[in-house]
Amino acid sequence: MLVYLRIFRYNPEAGRNKPTFDTYNIQADPDDRVLDLLEHVKSYVDGSLSYRRSCAHGVCGSDAMRINGQNALACKVLVKDVGREITVEPLLGLPVLKDMIVDMEPFFASYRKVMPFMVNDDIPEDGRERLQSPEERARFDDTTKCILCAACTTSCPSFWADDEYVGPAAIVNAHRFIFDSRDHAGDERLNILNDREGAFGCRTAFNCTSACPREIHVTRAIAEVKQAIVA
Amino acid sequence: MTQKVQKTYESVAWKWMRYSGILLIPLAWIHVLIQDVIVGVHAIDIDYVALRWANIGWQAYDFFLLAFTFAHGMNGLRQVLFDFVHGERARKAWSVALFIFWLLVSIIGTIALVKGARPELA
Amino acid sequence: MAAPSNPIRTTAEGYIGYRGREGHYAFLLHRLTGLGTLLFLIIHILDTSTVYFFPSLYEHAIDIYRSTPFMLGEIALVFSVIYHGVNGLRIAAVDLWMEKRWTIKAQQMGVRGTLAISILLWLPAAALMLKSMLEHNFGIVLFGG
């Protein structure tokens, strides 16, 4: 089928310092990923088109972008899911550096803010694993799936307005530890998030959950964190 | 988990918005239902207001309505504003301004409510 | 190096251009109705206060409310209060007591349900108010008076 592809272009170096769109008519298979279309353009039409990608099957988090106005991974959206007219744009709310490439530093800085690591130096005497029941493990399973793709954070109205808001991804990663029975720094993380720039910046707009390619219940995780704070 | 999580303005505000909101359902809806829908502006004049406030029950009702609705709404406005006003100092300034505005309007409303309408001067 | 960006522009682009699902629009509507109601409330507190401070002005104020544009606005206000209330109740209830229902399916149904309930509650109220407006402002009496 013939696909009409509109791609956002921006490259200050090449004089394209105003965002514009390039359009291509591409012969595509309904099973093709949007990433395949971009690869086609880059390989055979215009090599200067830039975007990030690696795994090509939705597990590395490189290629989150706006596809027909909604955040998704280009490698997880098939042509047949979006139809003949496809528009791709960079994530909203992070500075655009070139074409689909945005500056991810603010995103990772927010991630680092919430102490995204296990705090617990007690090791069982026999040197083996700490025990954790399947139920305790299940408590935070959902939020361990995050691949830090930023699709959620950049779909959030609170983040668009205020990039100091840590964003859903950071809260998801805090949640992963707060509810891990082995961790000892839950309260510290709750205190970090106990603010407008933390969990209370969330207005339950739910875009994050709809955008998450890992189908994490993002809003639910945020609600659980809020509850833990006010409890 | 032993809780050592501090209360912050935002965490209290979060609870406040929810619980006050729930309370506002009867408060605001009954008010709107009676005044706007059933009675209607054409039937409302200063005598009507005077009559209503002569009843201590309605006076109290309107006082709670004023207190809860306006505080809820002003905090809501603060939340929206803070989306767009960044930086500690600017936010502080806005908070103070909003607070003063809230206090002023609340006082005006309360005085009117307590002292009652003066149809004889109309 | 980066494309010039400012949060207001980004937000405007996002509010309007982001193809969000139900939640996106529920959020926008909640915000809009909340702010709208607040604006009305402020004016309303002040004009009502004239009954004590400047009783002679009150009748003028009420007259303005009786004009057709204001009466239409009032009908919108009633929708705002209803929608904001129902939706606020949804948010409060899920946030406080049933956070497990923050799932795509439940949320979708919740938002649609909220809108449906709001409209159902609003329609009779709107009809009554419209009727009153037609009677008083245009002298049209429906249903034989």
Add this chain to the structure above:
Amino acid sequence: MTQHHQHEVVIVGAGGAGLMAALYASKGADTAVISKLYPTRSHTGAAQGGIGAALGNLEDDHVDWHTFDTVKGSDYLGDQDAIAFMCEQAPQVVYELEHMGLPFSRTKEGRIAQRRFGGHTNNDTHQPVTRACYAADRTGHMILQTLYQQCIKNKVHFYDEFHVLDLLVNDGVANGVVAVALATGELHVFHAKSVVFATGGHGRVWEVTSNAYAYTGDGVAIALRKGIPAQDLEFFQFHPTGIRKMGILITEGVRGEGGVLINNEGERFMDRYAPTVKDLASRDVVSRSMYLEMRDGKGINGKRYLYLDMRPETVNKYAELDGRKTPDGKPYRVTAEQLLSKVPDIIDFARTYLHVDPMAEPMAVQPTAHYAMGGIPTNARGEVVIDAKNTVMPGFYAAGEVACVSVHGANRLGTNSLLDLVVFGKEAGLRATEYAQGADYKDLEADPTAYTREQVDRLLSNPREEKAALIAEEMKSEMFDNVGVYRTETGMQAAEKKIEELRARYLKVGVDDHGKLFNTDLLNAWELGCLLDVAQATAASAVARKESRGAHAREDFPTRDDETWMKHTLAWMREGAIQLDYKAVTKTKYEPMERVY
């Protein structure tokens, strides 16, 4: 403009191996990690099934069994001392990962959950054993995340999105690397006391592959260009179950949970090829069996794919036929919910890419290029060795898929790669630090970026007579057809010739993008150069080995020949041509036997 940095230990690659090295190195030395991808984008995150360790949490298991299985799986080409070391370390490192916070799935008793995987057996009963420690079907993701989290906690210094283009060597001692910063296009020289390569594999040489776009063999190619040999490149693993055409991996864990392969006659054919462990035979065996089925016209609709069936009723039917029992002795039965909780991501892949619900329909699969057993030769301390006498190159270390220790020999067992990453990543980190503590910075050569600039400038100044993408396409299909699951003399010779031709054409490749910001056009073209070098060395190593062993299966030499070929291949690139030499396999107590499953 070139920027200079100095760090005692420089680690290239931020996957499982690189981060593990970084964690240990940073405890004793000033350490920097350079990665062309953000660390969490590394391919380790794609690993699904599990990490092998004889914890015996569910049933009896022993380090010795793990060692023997690995030796046998390697078709006796693995170095037995290194294998013994890895399997011995396995329980320790798995516990260590748990202590770092890795969220393993759990048993009822709260211990780390384990599942079956191909080639892992109870050495007494020869039945499959639960040895793969897992976190649902995202074990690699959890390892990568956990290690990255710990690196953040320990404030490891990262250079993200820096693409390394050259290794600096002075006087036979490694003393740094040259990298280009993607965001600015500037060259950066990293002066180091020791350098660790952990750049992953090169599966993008083949057409149908489970491997990431970033898997372009940079590490091996850079080493080859520096006169360092590559070891055992002819051994490249084809995983039996990749999603048809796309190559996206369906973990062996699916068969571990009871899934079976089915041909167009609806027959479960693996019991003909591996009567004891059937669908859980080691990967080379299963991939070859599939190939033979498809050659006999038993592919689905006569095409080149088969079905992987994990519907609960199918699983239960064959579990009953096989008499499979749970560890507590009850007959093994599953429900859709249980399968869903054990391999959720696989089910998501099938739904997204095949539009198939694996609980209701079988999945279309074909063998997919998956894992490089070969790579930069190292010893069990992670030190790079550069000749048949195992001479160590001072200051240079390698770990992970880029390295060839060799613990996988001719065929890797599932779950042994993640194990390899953490065991030898840690080892390389420790040794690199130890070395750095006792060494001075070796002077850099006068113009350290000269070689890099030459490569980059050529690509930038060439007119676009040749397109990188076209050359890549031809290379991939040639290698997939002729240096794939089954190989013949004529096919491999043709491939060798073809790659040589492509390498000549590559010299004329130009790029569209001549800018500095995120010039991925340029870097993709540079990566193709690496792929071609690796492909060439692979084809040459493969033609020369006149036997069948592990992943190297020849139709003209169908059997293993221990007499002549029980040795590692070393391939050098000299003046663009490949030269081969061989080195002995280390044998301790396991005598080569015929491999039956």
